[in-house]
Amino acid sequence: MPSLFDPTQAGDIHLANRIVLAPLTRNRAPDAIPTSLMAEYYAQRASGGLLVTEATAISHQGQGYADVPGLYGTAQLDGWKEVTRAVHEAGGKIVVQLWHVGRVSHTELQPDGGQPVAPSAITARTKTVLLKDGAPTFVATSEPRALRADELPGIVHAYEAAARNAVETAGFDGVEVHGANGYLLDQFLKRGSNQRTDDYGGSIENRARLLLEVTRAVTGAIGGGRTGIRLSPVTPANDVHDADPQPLFDYVVRQLATLNLAYIHIIEGATGGPREIADRPFDYAALKTAYREAGGKGAWMVNNGYDQALAKQAVANGADLIAFGKPYIANPDLVERLRRNAPLNLPDQATFYGGGAKGYTDYPTL
Structure with missing residues (x-):
C-alpha cells in the first residue's frame, strides 16, 4: 500500500515523500523583498517532499497585502x-506560487x-492587510x-516573465499558478465576480480563457513538468461564488490535461474551513476522473484540514500529494513527527501575519 513517506514524482520534480508545505501568507517581506529570515523558515x-512558497506577486499591480x-x-x-x-x-525542493490578487x-x-x-x-466583500504604525491591520x-x-x-506576459525569472534566475524547481481563493484568475472563472x-x-x-492562457504561457516558458496549478472549486474565500x-x-481540468503539468492542487471545501459546504456540493472524485480521462498525468495534490x-x-484512495498548512507552520519537522506519530506543536495564530522570528522560525523540533 502506498505511504505518505514514499518518494514520488511531480512532473520533472523528484520528491522525497508525498508531504507538501502548503502556500501560507506570512507577511514578512518588507518592500516585497524576501529576507534571510524567510530563507531560514523554508x-x-x-x-x-515539496515546499510551495507563500503567494508571490507577479507585478506591483498584482500585490494585495x-x-x-x-x-x-x-x-x-x-x-x-x-x-x-x-x-x-x-x-529540499521548492516551487513559488505565482499570484495576482485582482x-x-x-x-x-x-x-x-x-x-x-x-x-x-x-468590490470584494473581504479584507486585506495594511501596515499601520508598523502593525498589520485588516481593512476593507x-x-x-x-x-x-x-x-x-x-497580465499573461507578467505571469510568463515571473515564471521564467523564478526558474532561470531565482533557482526555483518550478512554479504554481495560483488559480484559487478568489484572486484574479478565480475571479474570472466564477460568475459572481465576472x-x-x-x-x-x-x-x-x-470565463476559463484567462486562466488557460496564463497556464499555457507559463508552460511555454518553463515546461509543463515544472508547472503546477491551484484550484478551489467551491471556496467562498474573498467573496467568490459560482452557482454551478x-x-x-x-x-478547466480537461483543458489543463493537455499541458503535461507537474501537478493539480485542489482545495477541498472552504479554504481553511469546512471540507464540506452544505450549499455548495462538489464531486472531487469526478473532477479527478475528468482530468485523467482527458489524458492528464500530473500528480493529484489535495488540501484542506488534513491530519495524519x-x-x-x-x-x-489515490491522492499523490497531501498539502499541510497550519500544522506545518508550527512543526518544521512535520515529516518526522508524522513518521513517528509524535505530538504536534500548536500554532500561535497571533503571529501568523507579520512580525519577526516569533511564531515563525522559533517552533521547537523533536
Whole structure:
C-alpha cells in the first residue's frame, strides 16, 4: 500500500515523500523583498517532499497585502535566490506560487495609488492587510475597475516573465499558478465576480480563457513538468461564488490535461474551513476522473484540514500529494513527527501575519 513517506514524482520534480508545505501568507517581506529570515523558515521545513512558497506577486499591480513578496524586481529575485539556495542545501525542493490578487487589494498597495483591477467593477466583500504604525491591520478592499480586454495580454506576459525569472534566475524547481481563493484568475472563472460580455465572460469557455492562457504561457516558458496549478472549486474565500461549479471545473481540468503539468492542487471545501459546504456540493472524485480521462498525468495534490489519519486515507484512495498548512507552520519537522506519530506543536495564530522570528522560525523540533 502506498505511504505518505514514499518518494514520488511531480512532473520533472523528484520528491522525497508525498508531504507538501502548503502556500501560507506570512507577511514578512518588507518592500516585497524576501529576507534571510524567510530563507531560514523554508529551509527548516525542507524535509517535506515539496515546499510551495507563500503567494508571490507577479507585478506591483498584482500585490494585495502588506509585506508579501514579489518576483518582478532584481532585489526580489536576489532575495529568493537566498531562499532556494538554503532549501536546496537542506535537501529540499521548492516551487513559488505565482499570484495576482485582482480586486483583493487596496489603493495604498497599488502603483500610484490606483484602483485594483478585476474582471468586473464589483468590490470584494473581504479584507486585506495594511501596515499601520508598523502593525498589520485588516481593512476593507478598495473598489476595483474592470480590466480592458487590451490589458489582458500584459497580465499573461507578467505571469510568463515571473515564471521564467523564478526558474532561470531565482533557482526555483518550478512554479504554481495560483488559480484559487478568489484572486484574479478565480475571479474570472466564477460568475459572481465576472459579469463581462466580451470573450472573457459569459460561457464557461470564456470565463476559463484567462486562466488557460496564463497556464499555457507559463508552460511555454518553463515546461509543463515544472508547472503546477491551484484550484478551489467551491471556496467562498474573498467573496467568490459560482452557482454551478462542477461543469466549470470539469472543463478547466480537461483543458489543463493537455499541458503535461507537474501537478493539480485542489482545495477541498472552504479554504481553511469546512471540507464540506452544505450549499455548495462538489464531486472531487469526478473532477479527478475528468482530468485523467482527458489524458492528464500530473500528480493529484489535495488540501484542506488534513491530519495524519485523513492524509493516510487520501493516499490509499489515490491522492499523490497531501498539502499541510497550519500544522506545518508550527512543526518544521512535520515529516518526522508524522513518521513517528509524535505530538504536534500548536500554532500561535497571533503571529501568523507579520512580525519577526516569533511564531515563525522559533517552533521547537523533536
